[in-house]
Amino acid sequence: xSRKLRxxxxxxxxxxxxxxxxxxxxxxxxxxxxxxxxxxxxxxEQIVSAxxxxxxxxxxxxxxxxxxxxxxxxxxxxxxxKGLDDVLVVIGGIIPDVDIPKLKELGVSGIFxxxxxxxxxxxxxxxxxxxxxxxxxxxxxxxxxxxxxxxGR
Amino acid sequence: MKAAVESEEQRWERExxxxxxxxxxxxxxxxxxxxxxxxxxxxxPLDLAGLDPARDVGEPGxxxxxxxxxxxxxxxxxxxxxxxxxxxxxxxxxxxxxxxLGAGGTGLSVAFDLPTLMGRDPDHExxxxxxxxxxxxxxxxxxxxxxxxxxxxxxxxxSMTINSPAAMIFAxxxxxxxxxxxxxxxxxxxxxxxILKEFIAQKxxxxxPRPSMRxxxxxxxxxxxxxxxxxxxxxSGYHIREAGSTALQELAFTLRDGIExxxxxxxxxxxxxxxxxxxxxxxxxxSDFFEEIAKYRAARxxxxxxxxxxxxxxxxxxxxxxxxxxxxxVSLTAQQPYNNVVRTALQxxxxxxxxxxxxxxxxxxxxxxxxxxxxxxxxxxxxxxIAHESGVANAxxxxxxxxFVERLTxxxxxxxxxxxxxxxxxxxxxxxxxQGFPQREIAESAYRFQQAVERKEKVIVGVNDFVQxxxxxxxxxxxxxxxxxxxxxxAEALRKARDNDRVARALDALRSAARGTANVMPPIxxxxxxxxxxxxxxxxxxxxxGEYEEVPSI
Numbered sequence: 223x224s225r226k227l228r229x230x231x232x233x234x235x236x237x238x239x240x241x242x243x244x245x246x247x248x249x250x251x252x253x254x255x256x257x258x259x260x261x262x263x264x265x266x267e268q269i270v271s272a273x274x275x276x277x278x279x280x281x282x283x284x285x286x287x288x289x290x291x292x293x294x295x296x297x298x299x300x301x302x303x304k305g306l307d308d309v310l311v312v313i314g315g316i317i318p319d320v321d322i323p324k325l326k327e328l329g330v331s332g333i334f335x336x337x338x339x340x341x342x343x344x345x346x347x348x349x350x351x352x353x354x355x356x357x358x359x360x361x362x363x364x365x366x367x368x369x370x371x372x373x374g375r
Numbered sequence: 376m377k378a379a380v381e382s383e384e385q386r387w388e389r390e391x392x393x394x395x396x397x398x399x400x401x402x403x404x405x406x407x408x409x410x411x412x413x414x415x416x417x418x419x420p421l422d423l424a425g426l427d428p429a430r431d432v433g434e435p436g437x438x439x440x441x442x443x444x445x446x447x448x449x450x451x452x453x454x455x456x457x458x459x460x461x462x463x464x465x466x467x468x469x470x471x472x473x474x475x476l477g478a479g480g481t482g483l484s485v486a487f488d489l490p491t492l493m494g495r496d497p498d499h500e501x502x503x504x505x506x507x508x509x510x511x512x513x514x515x516x517x518x519x520x521x522x523x524x525x526x527x528x529x530x531x532x533x534s535m536t537i538n539s540p541a542a543m544i545f546a547x548x549x550x551x552x553x554x555x556x557x558x559x560x561x562x563x564x565x566x567x568x569x570i571l572k573e574f575i576a577q578k579x580x581x582x583x584p585r586p587s588m589r590x591x592x593x594x595x596x597x598x599x600x601x602x603x604x605x606x607x608x609x610x611s612g613y614h615i616r617e618a619g620s621t622a623l624q625e626l627a628f629t630l631r632d633g634i635e636x637x638x639x640x641x642x643x644x645x646x647x648x649x650x651x652x653x654x655x656x657x658x659x660x661x662s663d664f665f666e667e668i669a670k671y672r673a674a675r676x677x678x679x680x681x682x683x684x685x686x687x688x689x690x691x692x693x694x695x696x697x698x699x700x701x702x703x704x705v706s707l708t709a710q711q712p713y714n715n716v717v718r719t720a721l722q723x724x725x726x727x728x729x730x731x732x733x734x735x736x737x738x739x740x741x742x743x744x745x746x747x748x749x750x751x752x753x754x755x756x757x758x759x760x761i762a763h764e765s766g767v768a769n770a771x772x773x774x775x776x777x778x779f780v781e782r783l784t785x786x787x788x789x790x791x792x793x794x795x796x797x798x799x800x801x802x803x804x805x806x807x808x809x810q811g812f813p814q815r816e817i818a819e820s821a822y823r824f825q826q827a828v829e830r831k832e833k834v835i836v837g838v839n840d841f842v843q844x845x846x847x848x849x850x851x852x853x854x855x856x857x858x859x860x861x862x863x864x865x866a867e868a869l870r871k872a873r874d875n876d877r878v879a880r881a882l883d884a885l886r887s888a889a890r891g892t893a894n895v896m897p898p899i900x901x902x903x904x905x906x907x908x909x910x911x912x913x914x915x916x917x918x919x920x921g922e923y924e925e926v927p928s929i
Contacts, residue, residue: 236489236505238578241619241705244818245825247929261927262578263501287489288854292504318744318853336709336742337838340829 227351229280232260232269234297235289242314243284249340250282250347266297274304279351285315290325298328310351314343380420409663409833410621411823412786418778426785431676435771439679441672441784443730444695448771449762455733456758457534457699461486461511462745463858465521468511471748472526478752479759482564484534484735485522486510487544492579494540494913497862507858509745510536514866515908519547520554529557533564534609534699534733539581541568542590542895543912546903549602565606565655565699568594571632571804572611575813576618578925581913584805586920590895591636592643595650597896606655608636609699615813616659617705619821622666623787625659627794628804628813630677634795635804637686651682652692660726660734661703662718668774669783671729674698677788700726701735707742711837712849715739720757727761728774734758744851811928818929866908873906881905882915889919 231247233240240262251257258276260269273281281301285293290313301309312332313325322333332346406414415422426432433439436446445451458475460483461468472483488510490502496514497506506512513519528551537544545566552562570587573580580587591608598607612620612629620628633654640650656674661667678696682688702722707715716739723736736754738746746754762768774780801807808814827833834840881902888898895916902912 235503236493236495236501237509238573238580239618240578241617241821244929245619245822248818248822249825251929257929259927259929261925265500287505288508289504291856316743318851319848320853337835339839340825 227255227279229255230258230273230278231282232264233262233284234264234293235287237287239286253344266300270300280310283313294325294328308352408666418782422778422782440675442772442775449768453762454731455482457482457484457733459484459486459735463507464861465518482532488512494581496908496910506862508854512862515906516547516903519551523551528552536567538567538573540913541566542899543909546899550903559602563604565609568608569611572614574808577614580923582920583923588639592639593894595640599649607653609655609657611657613657613659618817620817621820622670623790626670627791631795631798631804647686647688648690648693656698658698658700659703660700660722662706664725667725668729669787672784673787697732699733700731702737708838709742712739714837740851747852877905878907885915886919889916
């Protein structure tokens, strides 16, 4: 019996524009996933720690500021270090075309640019996230929040 | 008279409208603005019920300023064409400013990068990958000197989009002006300095709300004495709207923020008629043409009445709401980017018809990157075409008296007042923010709009309709990491060259002012003169006040 997908939505870097992150978090929740929103200004270390503690299947990063070329390599390296290679990583935001191949090479699976329908992101995650198994009804769709990687505070 | 209009309208509905809609039905069962506000088919004199033309609309240049703050509208002076710009190192941005001024721009507007906005030096962990990306990096007075090199600060007006570290950046500007030989008394310009909308929408806060408000009242008091022509705050709805609010929420939260600042100023012992005239506003020029125009007209009326009735202001200058506007960044599409030129032109036109005092027009490539010089020039040309070719600047408030526009203006005013009451009941805006009220309202509206787009109830040309598969890419401005390296090297060299004992003493004096009640501006000015970095000054206040962290919620 498959369990609900668990998604950590994070905003790394100094940028505070959280409209996209929040809208996507709600859309994924409404699509039946469990969503953990980390809040603003998370370092790659904090995001990986949240993913570990939350047993996340997916990490979604919202980056608009141009810092993706620095954040993504660190995040992907940390995930490998912690044995979280099978966590699906997707980025939404403003990413210049020339940077997309580099991010894909690093292992970022999905890159969603401005104007992407929410449904397209939901479908992508459903199709590409790892299979989860667990007791039926183990979790209801819910949104929790994590701060500094500590869940539920 | 009224009965005659009524029966005329009924007759029209029966004899003209009825047959017409039976033959060809309307496109939809209901029509709404981009904010979801229902719009009737037709507005008639009946829609002016409850509106007193003399009391509510009045004359241009006269209370309550619904028709504008200048008796001659734009016939005397056009709006200031102020293009927001900043990227890379100060030297890069300095060249862009000279180009904009050379192309006929009439004011400067500084965009800072995220490390500067957050009061972090380029070598801080969180600055990684952010230096010079979204704006210009300013680490110390040396950078401010480079930013305005060859630009006489006594002759231009400068707007600076800076909030949490506004006091420090403003102090740097003052010292540069002083060294150019310009008197502070003659300087004109604006610092955004609006921390409430940071907590509500843009989220570039450093300190908790209450000490943040104290810095702002210190700036009000300092400027009233030392820099009397400076606009000490630009109370901003722009970011509230970009975060997903409706037009009404933008209006209501921004004006209520303005009231909050005035209340804090009054509580700090300042005179309303002295500091309120230096408060200015900043609105978003979004896509729903008439709703936007009504928003600006309602804003002027609400402010005039709030200042006179709520605070007893006697000075006309305290009643007049002056505002900057910027076309809606969030409306720009990465798809078919040339369409953005048209969107921006229409949005700019609504701001002009609404009586904006200054205007920034976005560039066509800004859904993709910071604008290229060519795109920024085209955006400025858009304003010049509106100003000089369209003829809309010839008559004052040309839409005044329109049944539709006056009705919308009145409705938005009334609904904003209802929001004011709700926020007053929560204890004021600082309390409302601490309770997450405006943040939740905006998040709700943002999600509702996205769902409407997804269902195609709202059409975005080139995105969810009229999609083009063979959309050719356009050239964009790509900012590499050389700025970060350059700024890091400069900061290192600065720390070696300056008098570090003087810096330490200045930062101690700043901490001490923050712990007590002395105005923080004088110690900040001394720290700036000693070439303390922005990060060091902001850290000194972090030592005293700590940092704010919002409870994340969606």
